[in-house]
Amino acid sequence: MNHVDIWIDNTPVSVAADKTIMQAAEQIGIRIPRLCYHPELSIEGACRVCIVEVEGVNKFLASCANKVWAGMRVKTNSPEIRQARRDIVELILDNHPMECQTCERDGNCELQDLAYSQGVRERVFEGKRKRHAIEASSASVIRNAEKCILCRRCVRVCSEVQGIHNLSQLHRGFHTVVAPAFEDAMVDSVCINCGQCINVCPTAAFLEKPHTEAVWAALADPKKFVVAHTAPAIRAALGEGFNLAPGTPCVGKTVTALRRLGFDAVFDTNFGADLTIVEEANEFVHRLEKGENLPLLTSCSPGWIKFMEHFYPEMIPYASSCKSPMSMLSTLLKTYYAEKEGKDPHDIFVVGIMPCVAKKFEAERPELCLSDGTPYTDAVLTTRETIWMIKAYGINFVHLPDGEFDNPLGYSSGAADIFGTTGGVMEAALRTAAEKLTGEPLTDLNFTEVRQAEGLKEATIRIGDLDVNVAVANGLNNAKIILDKVKAGDKQYHIIELMACPGGCIGGGGQPYPPEGYYVLDREINKLRAQALYSIDEMKKVRTSHNNPFIKQLYQDYLGEPGGDKAHHVLHTTYTPREPRGIK
Amino acid sequence: MDAKAHKLDHDIVEFINQCREQEHPDSYLIAVLHKVQNRYGYLDKEHMAEVAQRMQVPTSTVSGVATFYHFFRLQPKGKYHISICLGTACFIKGADKVLDAFRTELGIELGETTADELFSLDSSRCLGVCALAPVVLINEQVFSKVSAKQVPQLLNKVKEQELV
Numbered sequence: 001m002n003h004v005d006i007w008i009d010n011t012p013v014s015v016a017a018d019k020t021i022m023q024a025a026e027q028i029g030i031r032i033p034r035l036c037y038h039p040e041l042s043i044e045g046a047c048r049v050c051i052v053e054v055e056g057v058n059k060f061l062a063s064c065a066n067k068v069w070a071g072m073r074v075k076t077n078s079p080e081i082r083q084a085r086r087d088i089v090e091l092i093l094d095n096h097p098m099e100c101q102t103c104e105r106d107g108n109c110e111l112q113d114l115a116y117s118q119g120v121r122e123r124v125f126e127g128k129r130k131r132h133a134i135e136a137s138s139a140s141v142i143r144n145a146e147k148c149i150l151c152r153r154c155v156r157v158c159s160e161v162q163g164i165h166n167l168s169q170l171h172r173g174f175h176t177v178v179a180p181a182f183e184d185a186m187v188d189s190v191c192i193n194c195g196q197c198i199n200v201c202p203t204a205a206f207l208e209k210p211h212t213e214a215v216w217a218a219l220a221d222p223k224k225f226v227v228a229h230t231a232p233a234i235r236a237a238l239g240e241g242f243n244l245a246p247g248t249p250c251v252g253k254t255v256t257a258l259r260r261l262g263f264d265a266v267f268d269t270n271f272g273a274d275l276t277i278v279e280e281a282n283e284f285v286h287r288l289e290k291g292e293n294l295p296l297l298t299s300c301s302p303g304w305i306k307f308m309e310h311f312y313p314e315m316i317p318y319a320s321s322c323k324s325p326m327s328m329l330s331t332l333l334k335t336y337y338a339e340k341e342g343k344d345p346h347d348i349f350v351v352g353i354m355p356c357v358a359k360k361f362e363a364e365r366p367e368l369c370l371s372d373g374t375p376y377t378d379a380v381l382t383t384r385e386t387i388w389m390i391k392a393y394g395i396n397f398v399h400l401p402d403g404e405f406d407n408p409l410g411y412s413s414g415a416a417d418i419f420g421t422t423g424g425v426m427e428a429a430l431r432t433a434a435e436k437l438t439g440e441p442l443t444d445l446n447f448t449e450v451r452q453a454e455g456l457k458e459a460t461i462r463i464g465d466l467d468v469n470v471a472v473a474n475g476l477n478n479a480k481i482i483l484d485k486v487k488a489g490d491k492q493y494h495i496i497e498l499m500a501c502p503g504g505c506i507g508g509g510g511q512p513y514p515p516e517g518y519y520v521l522d523r524e525i526n527k528l529r530a531q532a533l534y535s536i537d538e539m540k541k542v543r544t545s546h547n548n549p550f551i552k553q554l555y556q557d558y559l560g561e562p563g564g565d566k567a568h569h570v571l572h573t574t575y576t577p578r579e580p581r582g583i584k
Numbered sequence: 585m586d587a588k589a590h591k592l593d594h595d596i597v598e599f600i601n602q603c604r605e606q607e608h609p610d611s612y613l614i615a616v617l618h619k620v621q622n623r624y625g626y627l628d629k630e631h632m633a634e635v636a637q638r639m640q641v642p643t644s645t646v647s648g649v650a651t652f653y654h655f656f657r658l659q660p661k662g663k664y665h666i667s668i669c670l671g672t673a674c675f676i677k678g679a680d681k682v683l684d685a686f687r688t689e690l691g692i693e694l695g696e697t698t699a700d701e702l703f704s705l706d707s708s709r710c711l712g713v714c715a716l717a718p719v720v721l722i723n724e725q726v727f728s729k730v731s732a733k734q735v736p737q738l739l740n741k742v743k744e745q746e747l748v
Contacts, residue, residue: 159642165642165643165644165645166644167644168642168644168645168647168648169648170644170647170648170651170652171651171652172651172652180644181632181633181636181642181643181644181646181647182629182632182643182647183647190643580633580643581637583636583637583640583641583642583643584640
C-alpha cells in the first residue's frame with residue numbers, strides 16, 4: 001500500500017493511503033472522540049462527534065469516514081472544532097433522559113464519558129424530548145428507546161455480524177426509533193437473544209432482563225436451598241469487573257464470592273459440559289456409524305438454537321438433541337441431586353451464572369421445565385449482573401481466598417473448561433469421540449486445528465481410519481455460510497460447532513463491558529479470555545469428559561448408559577420451528 | 585381477517601419474481617411497495633411480511649422503508665378520506681390550524697384512520713386552486729376557504745349523510 005505524508009496537529013505522519021483520518025491520528029497516539037464508530041462494524045458517520053478541521057476544506061470532516069490524502073493538514077483540537085464537538089454532544093444530550101444516577105450504565109457509559117471529556121458542564125439546549133415506553137417483553141433483552149442516540153451500532157451488529165436483521169431504524173426525523181419490524185415486541189420478533197446489541201450500545205438503550213432481585217430474594221428466603229453453577233466462560237472474564245487484567249483465571253475466587261453472597265451450594269456448569277460431551281459424542285458416533293443425520297450440529301448455544309428455529313428449521317433434525325450444559329446441570333439438580341439429598345425440587349432455587357443473555361430465554365423454555373411448569377433453572381445471572389451483586393454486597397473480590405466447588409456436580413475435566421471459547425466444544429467432543437471410535441487413549445489431546453476460529457474454520461481430522469470433516473462457526477453470519485454449504489451438499493461435513501457470539505461464550509452478550517484499552521467484539525480481549533481457559537485445561541489431571549470419575553459414577557448410579565432411556569429422558573430436549581421466519 | 589385475505593395477488597407476486605431476476609433485486613423494494621399500496625390502498629403488515637419473504641429482504645428493512653416515506657400508508661383509508669392542502673398559500677391562510685382542528689376532532693394523526701374506519705387524515709401539496717385557500721378535499725369533493733371553526737360542522741355533515 002502506498003504511503004502518504006500528512007500533518008496532524010503539526011506532527012508529520014506517514015500513513016497508508018487507505019487509512020482514515022481517525023486511524024492516522026491513532027498512529028501518533030491521538031484518540032479522536034467518537035460515538036457511532038465501531039472498529040468491527042461498517043462506517044456509519046452518523047453522530048459527527050469525530051469531526052476534524054482540514055486545511056482548505058470549508059466544512060468539518062468526520063474523521064471515521066474520510067480517508068487521508070497526500071499533504072493533508074488536520075487539526076483535531078482547534079477552538080472551533082472543540083466548540084463544534086461540544087455542541088454536537090450537547091444536542092445529543094438534549095434529547096436524552098439525563099437520569100445517570102438511576103441508570104444501569106452509570107459509570108460505564110460511553111455517552112457519559114464523552115460528555116465529561118468534551119467539557120459539557122451544563123444543560124445548554126432544552127428542546128422537545130422523545131418519549132417511548134420501555135419494551136420488556138423479551139425474556140432476555142430490554143429495549144429502552146428513550147436512551148437511544150441513533151448511532152445504529154445495534155442495527156449494524158444485528159445484521160453485519162449476526163445476520164439476524166431484527167433491528168432497523170423506523171420512521172424518520174424526530175420520530176426515528178430503532179426497533180424490530182413493525183415495532184413488534186421483541187418477544188414476537190426474530191431476535192435470538194444473543195445480546196450483542198447490549199454489548200455495542202454506548203448507552204443503556206439495550207439491557208439484559210435483570211434477575212438480580214429474584215436472586216437476592218431467594219438468598220434471603222430461609223425455605224429455599226439456593227445453588228449456583230458457573231459457566232466455563234465466567235472464570236475467564238469475571239475478574240475484569242474487579243480491575244484484574246483480561247485473561248486472569250479466577251475460578252476459586254468466584255466460588256468463594258458466591259458462598260459469601262449466601263449460596264448454599266456452588267456447582268460447576270462444567271460438570272454439565274462434560275456430561276454434554278459424553279452424550280453428544282455418543283450421539284455423534286452413532287450417527288457416524290449409521291451414516292444418518294450428518295453433520296451433527298452442536299446445541300449448547302441458545303442463541304444459535306433459536307436462530308436455527310427461525311432461520312433454518314429444516315436443519316432441526318441435524319441438531320444434537322442434547323440439552324445445553326446449563327440445562328443438563330439444572331435438570332440434575334432438581335432430579336438426581338434432589339432425590340439424593342431428600343429435597344423437594346421446588347425448594348431448590350437454581351441460579352445459572354452465565355456469560356450469556358440468551359440463557360435467560362433458554363431457562364424459560366417449556367421443554368426445560370418440570371412437568372408442573374417449574375423451570376429447572378430459576379434465574380440466570382450474566383457475568384455483569386454477578387459482578388454487580390458481588391460489588392453491591394461489598395465483597396473485596398481481589399483478596400478472596402480460593403474456594404472449591406461442591407461435589408459431585410462440581411468436578412470437571414479440562415475439556416469442559418474450553419467450552420467457553422470457539423472451537424472448545426468441538427475439541428472436547430473430538431477427544432471423547434476419538435477415544436470411543438478407536439478404543440485407545442489419545443496421545444495428543446490438543447486439536448489445535450479447531451482453535452481460534454476467526455468466525456469460521458474447517459478442518460479434516462484423522463480418527464482411526466476415518467477422515468472426519470469438521471467446521472467451527474461463531475457469529476451467526478458465519479453459521480449461515482456454513483449451513484448454506486451443508487445444504488449445497490458439496491462436501492460431507494460430519495460435525496459442526498455453532499456459537500451465536502463472536503469468539504464463542506467468552507464474547508457472550510452478558511460479558512463485562514470491556515475495560516479501558518479494549519472494545520466490544522475485540523479479538524484481543526477474546527484471545528486473552530480464551531488463553532485463560534486453555535491454561536486451566538492444560539493444568540487439569542483429567543482432560544477428557546468421559547474420564548471424569550464423577551461422570552462415570554453418575555451413569556452407574558443414576559443415568560444408566562450414555563444415550564440410554566434414562567439419560568435420554570433427563571438430558572435431551574426438542575426444538576420447534578418458530579415464527580416469524582427469518583430472512584436468510 | 586383470515587390469513588388468506590392477506591395473500592398478495594398473483595400479478596404482484598409475478599412482478600416480485602421478475603424483480604428478483606434483475607441485477608440489484610433489493611432496489612425494487614419501493615416499486616413493489618407502491619404496487620401493493622396501489623392495489624390494497626395501504627401497506628398491511630401481513631403484506632409487507634410477505635413482500636419481505638418473497639424478495640428475501642429483511643422484514644425490518646421493509647418496515648423501515650414503509651415508515652420512512654410519507655407516501656406509504658400503514659392504515660387502510662377511511663370511507664371519507666380527508667386531505668388538507670398544506671401548500672404555501674393554504675398554509676399562510678391557516679391550513680395548519682385547520683389540520684389541528686381535524687386532529688383534535690377525530691383524535692388521529694396524519695396518515696391515520698379512525699377506529700370506525702369512517703375517516704382518514706392526510707395532507708397534500710398545492711392543488712392549484714390557491715384562490716380558494718385553505719382547501720380541504722374529502723374524497724372527490726373540494727371545500728374552500730375552510731376555517732378551523734368550521735371543522736366540527738363539516739364532520740357532522742358527513743356523519744349525517746352517513747346515517748341517511
